[in-house]
Amino acid sequence: MSAERPARWRIAVDAPQHVGLGDWLDYVTDLALQPGQLVRVPLGQREVLGVVWAPVPSDAPVPPGVTLRAVTQVLAHLSPLPERWRQLVAFTARYYQRSLGEVALAVLPPELRKLDDGALQKKQARWCKKPPISANAGVDDALGPALTPEQHAAGVALEAALHAPEPGCYVLHGVTGSGKTEVYLRAAQQALALGRQVLVLVPEINLTPQLEARFMARFPGRCVVALHSGLTPAQRLKHWCLAHQGAADLVLGTRLALFGSLPRLGLIVVDEEHDPSYKQQDGARYSARDLAVYRGRLDKVPVVLGSATPSLESWHHAQTGRYRLLTMAERIGQARLPRVRILDMTLAPPRAPNQPPPVLAKPLLDAIRERMARGEQSLLFLNRRGFAPVLQCQCGWRSGCPHCSAFRVFHKLDRTLRCHHCGFTERVPAACPDCGNLDIQPIGRGTERLEEQVAELLPEARVARIDADTTRLKGTLEQQLAAVHAGEVDILVGTQMITKGHDFRRVTLVAAVNPDSALYAADFRAPERLFASLMQAAGRAGRDAAVASEAEMWIQTWTPAHALFAALKRHDFAAFAAHQLAEREMAGLPPFAHLALLRCEAREPEAAEGFLQAARDVAQAMLDAHPDAAAELMLYAPVPPAIAKVAGFERRQMLVEASARPWLQQLLAQWLPQLHALRAQFKVVRWAVDVDPLSI
Numbered sequence: 001m002s003a004e005r006p007a008r009w010r011i012a013v014d015a016p017q018h019v020g021l022g023d024w025l026d027y028v029t030d031l032a033l034q035p036g037q038l039v040r041v042p043l044g045q046r047e048v049l050g051v052v053w054a055p056v057p058s059d060a061p062v063p064p065g066v067t068l069r070a071v072t073q074v075l076a077h078l079s080p081l082p083e084r085w086r087q088l089v090a091f092t093a094r095y096y097q098r099s100l101g102e103v104a105l106a107v108l109p110p111e112l113r114k115l116d117d118g119a120l121q122k123k124q125a126r127w128c129k130k131p132p133i134s135a136n137a138g139v140d141d142a143l144g145p146a147l148t149p150e151q152h153a154a155g156v157a158l159e160a161a162l163h164a165p166e167p168g169c170y171v172l173h174g175v176t177g178s179g180k181t182e183v184y185l186r187a188a189q190q191a192l193a194l195g196r197q198v199l200v201l202v203p204e205i206n207l208t209p210q211l212e213a214r215f216m217a218r219f220p221g222r223c224v225v226a227l228h229s230g231l232t233p234a235q236r237l238k239h240w241c242l243a244h245q246g247a248a249d250l251v252l253g254t255r256l257a258l259f260g261s262l263p264r265l266g267l268i269v270v271d272e273e274h275d276p277s278y279k280q281q282d283g284a285r286y287s288a289r290d291l292a293v294y295r296g297r298l299d300k301v302p303v304v305l306g307s308a309t310p311s312l313e314s315w316h317h318a319q320t321g322r323y324r325l326l327t328m329a330e331r332i333g334q335a336r337l338p339r340v341r342i343l344d345m346t347l348a349p350p351r352a353p354n355q356p357p358p359v360l361a362k363p364l365l366d367a368i369r370e371r372m373a374r375g376e377q378s379l380l381f382l383n384r385r386g387f388a389p390v391l392q393c394q395c396g397w398r399s400g401c402p403h404c405s406a407f408r409v410f411h412k413l414d415r416t417l418r419c420h421h422c423g424f425t426e427r428v429p430a431a432c433p434d435c436g437n438l439d440i441q442p443i444g445r446g447t448e449r450l451e452e453q454v455a456e457l458l459p460e461a462r463v464a465r466i467d468a469d470t471t472r473l474k475g476t477l478e479q480q481l482a483a484v485h486a487g488e489v490d491i492l493v494g495t496q497m498i499t500k501g502h503d504f505r506r507v508t509l510v511a512a513v514n515p516d517s518a519l520y521a522a523d524f525r526a527p528e529r530l531f532a533s534l535m536q537a538a539g540r541a542g543r544d545a546a547v548a549s550e551a552e553m554w555i556q557t558w559t560p561a562h563a564l565f566a567a568l569k570r571h572d573f574a575a576f577a578a579h580q581l582a583e584r585e586m587a588g589l590p591p592f593a594h595l596a597l598l599r600c601e602a603r604e605p606e607a608a609e610g611f612l613q614a615a616r617d618v619a620q621a622m623l624d625a626h627p628d629a630a631a632e633l634m635l636y637a638p639v640p641p642a643i644a645k646v647a648g649f650e651r652r653q654m655l656v657e658a659s660a661r662p663w664l665q666q667l668l669a670q671w672l673p674q675l676h677a678l679r680a681q682f683k684v685v686r687w688a689v690d691v692d693p694l695s696i
């Protein structure tokens, strides 16, 4: 580089793909820069945060008419983001078809955008007054329980992996209550002893406090930080910086924690790896589980994917040897898995016409009473919140949302009709808006109604409900869970929220009140999801060996002969998975094929359909020119998704299927740039591609 000319650098800035600015912008500077440093640069009228990516050769031509602008400031007191972090971000951007800068800036703590170098320096000095604790030699970690033979075997495999040059990926298939967390703790302890950092991902924010408490108790001398979107911006920045400086030993968090900068990373754990929450549902729709596997390879650290019901993708890789399978089939302390009882609702006593089926069939009600008499708890699981999913009048009026192709849900507590898709909320009308009839009826049942009905059926019971509505205020979930743990609740009613992860000690009965609807969902992953959530729910019962022999999981169903329930009854995940995988293979679905979904939204259905049709024609033309690719790729016709209209926008989608990832990636890379032009032509409001979509 010549001395007189300022150096030119590629800087990743937050410019969404559709702006068409490309992956980075070039800037000039006299300042000494290093790749991975954060800088402030002008972009249009604004000054924005950017990540220094690479120097530009000094002889590279400047495009005509372009004047390169200068870097404004370097955040010199923050050490550069490591190369492997940049590789992870670059891979994510490429794989999920987003711009590099968009991904890079989206995964950094937002607070960084506001700070200048001076402010950042002061903050860092304050956080790191004490030297990082991990620098102290010989920190004492608390002793855990003696491991069971299965835990021990898993631990041995992971310890070996920590020392292996190519550590690989491990599926820890452990039944609920088999002590998977203990295996994570041991592996973490070994990684820490090697001077490494540990990253533990959980699917939901509300699972982080208990996990944090467990890790802090085990590693009292270590620095444990959480990274998730529930933190204040200041906390998130602090925790991120502690990880980035290598001061934090353990980083626990939700999917965004996967992008933490951890210079000493030694182990990645993905707990409940099958959980759909690992997939981001907007912007760059990445799968943190899949990226964890990629990051493990990049950083040469072992990745542990733990679950009682692994995703069929991970299970398939474990069967074919790509991942290693670690099995824990026994519960801790000889606790038995709950007995699964399929309650055939078609056998319920005959009822008058128009009389709805009972909320809880009599045998189930009796079983709950028995639990109460013994001072044990029951948990009723219904995956639908609100009082009733729809209100209806005899004249035919129903509580549809004016902006969506969906019904508004009746919430009785505040007497509102709420759309769960667009949020549109109104007070419940006193009379039918169409005919004036005063007698409008709730149809169906959500958790709010279930709670009310259970309280009527069992007036002596202490009933509580946990779902997204009862836990809106900060701290309420913790309070409610504490009440359950303290035995102040006899019957807990709730959604998915209560079935995940919690180590309830007094629950001996779990009932799925109405799981059937999920059997008929159109999505090909619906059975996998249902099986996982029922297994997970069953796993909340009988976790304490002292009461486990009485533990039961009840399934109220109108299709008692369904194969899914039969496998559940035997706690036979392997059989269920084998059956599902065989079906997927025949149907050419993941993991035997690779999918991408092009989605778009427009005011008019014709615009959305026109856009996708034109997009399909473009792709078809590309395939026509490449017969080898055409044989490996399939373009489906545009269709409306299950809910075609949301918040006034018509949604349409089209599916692309490929025999192998590289074919899909090649097509997307060439196809998407051509769609920017089409967008304007068809007045499409939004479009995006979802690579490896979770539902189609």
Ligand SMILES: Nc1ncnc2c1ncn2[C@@H]1O[C@H](COP(=O)(O)OP(=O)(O)OP(=O)(O)O)[C@@H](O)[C@H]1O
Binding pocket: 145, 146, 147, 148, 151, 174, 175, 176, 177, 178, 179, 180, 181, 182, 308, 332, 501, 502, 503, 539
């Ligand atoms: N080796 C052990 N000896 C005694 N108790 C143990 C042991 N391992 C784990 N436990 C205890 O057993 C209980 C269940 O363990 P843990 O929560 O790790 O199970 P899990 O497999 O993660 O369950 P789930 O998937 O249902 O959440 C916990 O209370 C834990 O402290």
Ligand SMILES: [Zn+2]
Binding pocket: 401, 402, 403, 404, 419, 420, 421, 422, 423, 424, 646, 647
């Ligand atoms: Zn709506």
